[in-house]
Amino acid sequence: GAGVSQTPSNKVTEKGKYVELRCDPISGHTALYWYRQSLGQGPEFLIYFQGTGAADDSGLPNDRFFAVRPEGSVSTLKIQRTERGDSAVYLCASSPLAGEYNEQFFGPGTRLTVL
Amino acid sequence: SQQGEEDPQALSIQEGENATMNCSYKTSINNLQWYRQNSGRGLVHLILIRSNEREKHSGRLRVTLDTSKKSSSLLITASRAADTASYFCATAAEGYGNNRLAFGKGNQVVVIP
Numbered sequence: 001g002a003g004v005s006q007t008p009s010n011k012v013t014e015k016g017k018y019v020e021l022r023c024d025p026i027s028g029h030t031a032l033y034w035y036r037q038s039l040g041q042g043p044e045f046l047i048y049f050q051g052t053g054a055a056d057d058s059g060l061p062n063d064r065f066f067a068v069r070p071e072g073s074v075s076t077l078k079i080q081r082t083e084r085g086d087s088a089v090y091l092c093a094s095s096p097l098a099g100e101y102n103e104q105f106f107g108p109g110t111r112l113t114v115l
Numbered sequence: 116s117q118q119g120e121e122d123p124q125a126l127s128i129q130e131g132e133n134a135t136m137n138c139s140y141k142t143s144i145n146n147l148q149w150y151r152q153n154s155g156r157g158l159v160h161l162i163l164i165r166s167n168e169r170e171k172h173s174g175r176l177r178v179t180l181d182t183s184k185k186s187s188s189l190l191i192t193a194s195r196a197a198d199t200a201s202y203f204c205a206t207a208a209e210g211y212g213n214n215r216l217a218f219g220k221g222n223q224v225v226v227i228p
Contacts, residue, residue, distance in 0.1 A: 004157075031214070042203050042218030043158070056215055091157070101146060101163060104216065108157040 002026070004107035006092050012113045013082055021077040021110045025094030032075050033104060034067055035091040043091055049075060082114045125223045134191045136222040138204030139184075145207045147180055148216065149189050152201045161189075161202075166209070196228045 005024040013019050025032050031050055035043035045059040052072045060066075064082075069075040079086055089111050093104040128134055138147070146165045150158040164171045164180045164187070171178045177190040191198055201223050205216040 033214075033216075035216075035218075040220070042205075042220050043216075045215040045217065048214045059215065093158075101165065103148075103160045103163065105160070106150075106158040 004092055004094055004105055006090075006107040006110050008110060009108065010111045010113075012115065014115050015082060015084060017082050017114075019079050019082055019112065021079075021090050021112070023075045023077070023092030023094075023107060025073065025075070025092070026105055027073075029094035029096050029105070030072070031095045031097060031102070032069060033093040033095075034075070034077050035093065037089045037091055037109070039088075046077070079112075082112075084114045087112055087114045125225070127225045127227065128194055130194060130196055130226055130228050132194055134194050134198070134224050134226070135188060136202055136224070137186060137188050138219055139186045140204075140206045140217070141185065143209040144182075145209050147178075147187050148205045148207070149176075149178060149187075150203045150205060150218075152203065152221070153199075158203065191224075194224075194226045196226050198224060199226045200224060 004026055007022045011019055033048045034046040036046055037043040047057040047060055047067050048055050049069045052069055064080045067077045089109040091106055091109045093106045095102040095104045126134055144166050146163050148163045149161045151161055152158045162173045162176050162178050164178050169180055175192045180187045201221040203218050203221045205218045207216055
């Protein structure tokens with residue numbers, strides 16, 4: 001079956017622009033997660049959805065970042081007024097349930113470059 | 116906040132040798148997981164060990180967990196060229212379920228054929 005997919009795979013934008021990054025989780029997975037990975041670092045948690053609602057958005061760095069999951073499936077991470085420091089690989093993951101021992105399945109990521 | 120932290124290593128080993136990498140963390144956890152990442156993109160889950168477990172095996176992988184020392188190790192036996200990747204440990208903090216994994220910086224492993 002299909003895994004987690006993310007589009008676009010690469011995004012180059014200019015400082016100050018708005019970007020949207022899309023994540024298609026594995027069908028039937030209720031939990032969805034966004035992480036950000038900077039070069040040479042491990043992924044950093046941003047936000048987690050249980051169904052349509054953001055259950056934990058404490059990892060979002062500031063109010064320029066926002067994510068939605070209106071129908072409990074596809075999610076979009078939105079970044080306003082992008083800054084060069086936002087350049088990173090944005091990873092999405094999903095899991096069947098938000099339980100204690102559920103593996104997270106990761107997508108290939110979107111590499112965002114802010115010039 | 117708790118965070119998995121590997122000893123930042125770049126291991127270079129010959130095919131057939133064993134590779135060992137370590138991870139430490141700071142607070143109480145529900146579980147600790149190891150992931151592999153190729154070419155700086157998607158992560159692949161390798162193994163999960165619960166906080167009440169001390170050792171776990173999966174194929175050529177062996178994970179240990181010492182909650183008193185807040186540390187874990189991952190051993191890959193009989194390494195293959197295809198094991199070349201970055202390896203990350205990730206912890207799920209107690210009280211948070213599995214919902215916000217905290218990753219370390221990763222170990223780069225190169226297996227020379």
